[in-house]
Amino acid sequence: MTKELALSTSPPFTNSYQDSHPQRVIEMFPVKIGSYTFPYKDKTRLKQICFIITDKYKNNRKYSHQNPDSGYLTHYFDPILGNNSSLLDYPGFETFNSWIKRCSIDYIRNTVGCDCDDVIITQCWINDCSKGGSQSLHNHKNSLISGTYFVNFIPEMHAPLTFSKPYITGKPYLELDGENIFANIEPSEGTLLLWESHIKHGYHSNNNDKRISISFNVMPETLPCIYGFKLIKK
Ligand SMILES: [Fe+2]
Numbered sequence: 001m002t003k004e005l006a007l008s009t010s011p012p013f014t015n016s017y018q019d020s021h022p023q024r025v026i027e028m029f030p031v032k033i034g035s036y037t038f039p040y041k042d043k044t045r046l047k048q049i050c051f052i053i054t055d056k057y058k059n060n061r062k063y064s065h066q067n068p069d070s071g072y073l074t075h076y077f078d079p080i081l082g083n084n085s086s087l088l089d090y091p092g093f094e095t096f097n098s099w100i101k102r103c104s105i106d107y108i109r110n111t112v113g114c115d116c117d118d119v120i121i122t123q124c125w126i127n128d129c130s131k132g133g134s135q136s137l138h139n140h141k142n143s144l145i146s147g148t149y150f151v152n153f154i155p156e157m158h159a160p161l162t163f164s165k166p167y168i169t170g171k172p173y174l175e176l177d178g179e180n181i182f183a184n185i186e187p188s189e190g191t192l193l194l195w196e197s198h199i200k201h202g203y204h205s206n207n208n209d210k211r212i213s214i215s216f217n218v219m220p221e222t223l224p225c226i227y228g229f230k231l232i233k234k
Contacts, residue, residue, distance in 0.1 A: 069136050118221040
């Protein structure tokens, strides 16, 4: 019998033996999502500015872009537009910009557990999702930390953000059949969620218009060690 045939005729793994049940399962190194609340009165002002931007640029393809996976989802100042316009340079984002930087430094230092003196927000954009819209599971490459701030969010009407359990993959890449593990976080308006950029996230069944959020990517300004370097944003 070839090795290949032996593998394919192995008994199903649903077989269970009493002497091979674990006495306990020790869960280590959980996925850590940081949750912060925008503490300023500027929250209402920020929301007003985001509504102005989504109204003003809705049909302007220089500043807005419809997600190809969902006609119900529009991104504003999306990095894919490649026009070097940063949402954070828009008047009214000054307080928000410095706050998300402080939150990101806190998350890197106190949740991820790494040294970090300063960060660069490498990209930042607005998402506006209508009723019936969704965002397929994805992650953000070339980034260390990613975040989403919920500008306009009605719990149980707007879709919560879903995270999937990260799997360590490499080469060669082997994958067994089985159920993926998902977890939802239902934020409040004014909540900022931060996570490590490799973690996949998305949402489905959005049941109301104007699910507006701001997403961004973060890199530490200085990458340490002998091969380290300092990033400068152009
Ligand atoms: Fe994302």
